[in-house]
Amino acid sequence: MGMTIVQKILARASGKKSVDIGDVLEPRVDVAMSHENGALVINQFNEIYQGTGIPAKVWDPSRIVIILDHRVPAETSKTATNQKKIREFIAAQGIPNFHDIRGDEGGICHQILPENGYIRPGYVVVGTDSHTTSHGALGAFSFGIGATEMASVWALGTALNVEVPGTIKVVVSGRFPRRVGAKDLILHLIGMISAEGANFKVIEFHGKTISRMSTSGRLVLCNMSVEAGATSGIVPADEETVRYLREVAGVKGKLDLVTPDSSAKYDEVIEIDVSKLAPQIACPHTVDNVKSVKEVEGVKLNQIVIGSCTNGRLDDLEAAAKIVKGHKIAKNVRMLIFPATWRIYRDALKKGILTTLVDSGAVIINPGCGCCLGVHQGALGDGEVALATTNRNFKGRMGNPKGEVYLCSPATAAASALTGVITDPTKGE
């Protein structure tokens, strides 16, 4: 029997020839990522060693990557103190891979990891963040874990008791219509299979549409796979993966492109033709409450948000800038832009993208997560409605349980910013 890509990666990471779905393994970890919740990981890590007489040293400092992104710059003294504790721990443990709140190296963890070459095909990656699924875009098996579980990884260097997940194969064909793309595809898929449709499973993406898709688009798909409950999303590494790793991430040396066997067994195969896909939107308050934008056109908006680890990359900002160029956003609408990393920020600055957006009335926020999860800037007022390119619209997500959040692509967000109501970006095309 052939193996899925995740079976292959887990077999190798556990020193086995082959593994079956449901096997319980303890794979070695290639990359262990944390952000501000590193403060809790540190607490739990120290507790593990309490009373043992053994010094609390992480298994391999070079495998740990820490990025401050959730509340940057700190919004309260409490956060600042947590961040300070993290810096002290990093110094004490000699962890070399740290991305502080800096314009030359900072940003959101899920863009920092691929952009800086931390991720390779075939790696086992864990992160104390549910959107760690993102890194499957480069052919790694990458999944979110809790803080105590990470403390355990820091101590042992392995992910404990991983049950080999089954896989849903999604085969995508057709060319996207203009102004329709990866975000519309993943929203469509989540709406189709539901928020728990892939619970405890992996989604493997295949097909011509995926082969043609840039790594940026693949990151969108894998990022939001968790919104269908998936342990991870994954795109088997190919030419585009190599191009991205060499040209963008500056990775040198040999790459091992793990691919699934053609005889691999899948729990389910889903085929999607995107050639007639209309722009999609997730309505409040669940990500699987997906409709076509047309069905909810005209809903009045107070805030438009473009950015995040889902859609804060250069192509996203560029798509939005193209639509608003030479126009003003509607009265009584706020448009917040937060690029995923400072590298993207700088590139968008050089290309004039940020100027175009600001001229139209947008506000540029520094790279970070805050606005997406309602902890830092961009909170909604009572009864206000936001349209965002982020990944979650749960009640209270944007800082106010009395607000509503709709999720969409950058094109839909930009077109709607001009009208002040939810608007189909393909209209009149």
Add this chain to the structure above:
Amino acid sequence: MTMSKIVFKVGDDISTDVIYPGRFMATVLPTETPQFAFADYTEFNTQLKNKTFPPNSIILGGANFGCGSSREQAASTLKGHELIIIAKGFSRIFIQNAINLGLRTIICPEIEGELNDEIEIKENKLTNMRTKKTYEIVPLPKARQAIVDAGGLIEYTRRRVLEKHAK
């Protein structure tokens, strides 16, 4: 066997943003997180803070309880009130966090119950004492049993560290 009362009932897809809103995430220590449990459900949150319910009181959830963010505070905040979570299903990261911290979670896909119903909890089944109906419990993910047996992940990893060090 435990006899417990349902003190709070929620629907499907209750996210960790609802259990522990993002704006309180700077609070991380398990000793401090309990005050923010279901913070936007003011009445329930106040009842919890006032210690209205005895230990082992039940939150009854629907499908996909704990979906969304991996924030461990969502498990530690409920653990702090010694609640039992019975749901038709859980998200992967939430149930792993719960097991790691020793928050009692019970998977029961068919469970039906209302607020204030008494539930009899046995090893592999639940009985709603009002309706007299009995429901099967789905065992926890097998990969996690060793951690439950060790009394939580800190303890489990500590043993592993000691074993490794002894070698």
